[in-house]
Amino acid sequence: MKEETFTNKIIKGIGVSSGIATGSVYLLERGKIPVIKRNIKAEQIEKEVNRFRNAVRDAIGELNAIKQSIPDDEVRRHSFIIDAHILMLQDDFFSRDVVNVIRKDNVNAEWALDMVVSKFMSSFEAIEDLYFRERAQDLKYIYDRLMRILVKGKSPTVETKKKAERGIIVAHDLSPADTIQLNLNKISGFVTDVGGRTSHTSIVARALEIPAVVGAGNISSLVKNNDRIIVDGDEGIVIINPTPEVHKEYISKQLRLKNIKKEFLRIAKLKSETKDGFMVKVGANIELIAEMDIVKKYGAQGIGLYRTEYIYLSRKTLPTEIEHFHIYKKLAENKNLDYVTIRTLDIGGDKFVSHIEMAKEINPAMGLRAIRLCIKETDLFKSQLKGILRASAYGPLKILIPMVSGIEEIKKTKEILKECMEELEHKKIDFNKNIELGIMIEVPSTCMISDILAKEVDFFSIGTNDLIQYTLAIDRINEYVSYLYEPLHPAVLRMIKHVVEAAHANGIEVAMCGEMAGEALYIPVLIGLRLDELSMNPYSVPKAKKIVRGLEHAYCKDLLYELFRQDSHKKSETLLRKEMARLFPDDFIKCIEE
Ligand code: PEP
Numbered sequence: 001m002k003e004e005t006f007t008n009k010i011i012k013g014i015g016v017s018s019g020i021a022t023g024s025v026y027l028l029e030r031g032k033i034p035v036i037k038r039n040i041k042a043e044q045i046e047k048e049v050n051r052f053r054n055a056v057r058d059a060i061g062e063l064n065a066i067k068q069s070i071p072d073d074e075v076r077r078h079s080f081i082i083d084a085h086i087l088m089l090q091d092d093f094f095s096r097d098v099v100n101v102i103r104k105d106n107v108n109a110e111w112a113l114d115m116v117v118s119k120f121m122s123s124f125e126a127i128e129d130l131y132f133r134e135r136a137q138d139l140k141y142i143y144d145r146l147m148r149i150l151v152k153g154k155s156p157t158v159e160t161k162k163k164a165e166r167g168i169i170v171a172h173d174l175s176p177a178d179t180i181q182l183n184l185n186k187i188s189g190f191v192t193d194v195g196g197r198t199s200h201t202s203i204v205a206r207a208l209e210i211p212a213v214v215g216a217g218n219i220s221s222l223v224k225n226n227d228r229i230i231v232d233g234d235e236g237i238v239i240i241n242p243t244p245e246v247h248k249e250y251i252s253k254q255l256r257l258k259n260i261k262k263e264f265l266r267i268a269k270l271k272s273e274t275k276d277g278f279m280v281k282v283g284a285n286i287e288l289i290a291e292m293d294i295v296k297k298y299g300a301q302g303i304g305l306y307r308t309e310y311i312y313l314s315r316k317t318l319p320t321e322i323e324h325f326h327i328y329k330k331l332a333e334n335k336n337l338d339y340v341t342i343r344t345l346d347i348g349g350d351k352f353v354s355h356i357e358m359a360k361e362i363n364p365a366m367g368l369r370a371i372r373l374c375i376k377e378t379d380l381f382k383s384q385l386k387g388i389l390r391a392s393a394y395g396p397l398k399i400l401i402p403m404v405s406g407i408e409e410i411k412k413t414k415e416i417l418k419e420c421m422e423e424l425e426h427k428k429i430d431f432n433k434n435i436e437l438g439i440m441i442e443v444p445s446t447c448m449i450s451d452i453l454a455k456e457v458d459f460f461s462i463g464t465n466d467l468i469q470y471t472l473a474i475d476r477i478n479e480y481v482s483y484l485y486e487p488l489h490p491a492v493l494r495m496i497k498h499v500v501e502a503a504h505a506n507g508i509e510v511a512m513c514g515e516m517a518g519e520a521l522y523i524p525v526l527i528g529l530r531l532d533e534l535s536m537n538p539y540s541v542p543k544a545k546k547i548v549r550g551l552e553h554a555y556c557k558d559l560l561y562e563l564f565r566q567d568s569h570k571k572s573e574t575l576l577r578k579e580m581a582r583l584f585p586d587d588f589i590k591c592i593e594e
Pocket residue numbers: 305307346442462463464465466467513514515
């Protein structure tokens with residue numbers, strides 16, 4: 001297969017980091033290590049256990065060495081993912097289980113490691129939620145490193161392999177540690193066979209702004225070293241050995257994108273204010289604190305949504321109050337952020353964490369998740385709340401509660417929060433006594449009673465991903481009904497309007513942090529509705545600011561009036577697209593059906 005030379009072969013993958021890279025392939029081949037079972041005698045058991053423990057120690061040593069070798073401060077800031085892997089190794093994460101298998105089954109360390117990790121991996125892979133499934137990848141990186149040390153004594157790194165000069169790495173998979181090294185080696189892009197948008201490697205690629213495509217099937221077995229290749233991280237396309245015409249086309253696209261980016265970075269610094277002076281905050285949604293730097297670079301004023309689920313993943317024990325504290329303190333201390341909204345654990349149902357016991361549910365989206373689970377598992381909830389409170393002494397943190405459906409959950413949350421405050425006071429630990437408490441508006445019931453709830457909390461944040469799912473009865477992960485996802489559905493627009501009016505009548509602010517907020521098309525609608533903050537993927541911030549700055553609030557109000565006269569999503573969308581194409585001809589294509 002490898003001997004075949006392709007011309008202009010297009011491979012479709014998932015574009016996870018924006019930009020275009022062109023260059024020659026540097027193939028990173030790391031064949032799978034065959035794992036052989038050896039039965040060992042009772043007197044060899046301790047020797048085998050020690051061999052495994054030494055491998056863990058060496059793996060930690062290797063990861064520390066990678067960290068130390070990073071000369072660039074900018075890159076070093078992202079090395080916390082390597083720290084996460086070091087912590088997993090130190091945490092006895094699978095060490096204890098592996099040692100138990102060696103002792104119980106009288107087998108060699110490699111076999112025991114393989115058994116334990118395979119078990120973990122299959123439970124991870126059985127999870128429907130993509131984000132959670134990808135966390136299995138962290139286990140896999142640790143497994144690979146340990147296995148190579150056990151088998152060969154050391155782990156090859158991207159750097160110790162051939163010196164790669166501005167090539168494009170093609171590999172079956174890359175660990176976040178590899179990805180950080182790629183940047184050091186001035187690699188211009190990478191492509192992997194496996195992976196998804198939320199895998200750590202993809203997150204690091206975005207943070208380092210290296211164009212990347214993952215999930216590109218069997219690309220590592222299709223290319224050869226020095227093949228010419230194009231990586232389009234926006235379209236998720238890889239072209240092997242492009243013709244000169246195609247190459248030229250991509251070079252001009254690369255130039256165009258560079259200019260757009262330059263323009264975006266200029267806009268990023270500007271205020272997000274309409275021509276007639278209406279201010280709307282533009283915030284960022286993040287999942288990892290590694291994303292903190294790009295948040296500022298792309299001009300977000302603060303963090304409108306920090307999804308804390310990742311903290312609970314890839315570990316066997318629950319995070320402690322102190323662990324929570326250290327994570328949130330890093331965000332609180334970042335002087336570039338005017339505010340940081342920390343959403344408490346939104347897990348349960350189809351989102352799985354091995355160390356939280358949960359019943360199997362037939363309808364998990366409506367099951368024991370988020371605040372419902374936190375109220376039931378008070379200890380779990382309290383360690384997160386106390387971690388946030390402690391960190392609130394260091395900067396402008398806010399607490400956001402997901403999946404609220406009625407006032408009782410707010411009252412109960414406040415009770416628990418009060419207990420947490422009393423416990424910290426008792427220990428003389430500093431915290432912000434006036435920390436703002438807000439709720440996600442994502443269950444239709446909360447829209448209908450938003451006037452009641454607004455008296456109970458300091459702010460609202462509308463989660464349109466779930467709100468649309470529950471309002472229109474469309475499972476958000478079911479591709480067969482995704483065509484029904486209609487942010488301009490009259491019911492959705494009326495709900496948002498109702499929530500904003502209720503909030504403002506009670507003197508509190510309303511943010512929107514669902515995907516709808518980051519779609520440039522909907523911005524005039526959201527301005528017309530008088531949302532106070534739009535929070536989105538950090539890369540969408542400059543475009544959002546550009547649109548805000550090109551609009552007038554008075555115009556948005558009139559447009560909204562027109563939209564409310566339409567009886568369907570379709571009619572509203574046609575009207576909106578036509579208007580946006582008129583106002584922003586460079587950003588919106590004129591609607592065909594008029
Ligand atoms: C939402 O539901 O819109 C939201 C922002 O939360 P998540 O996507 O994490 O459920």
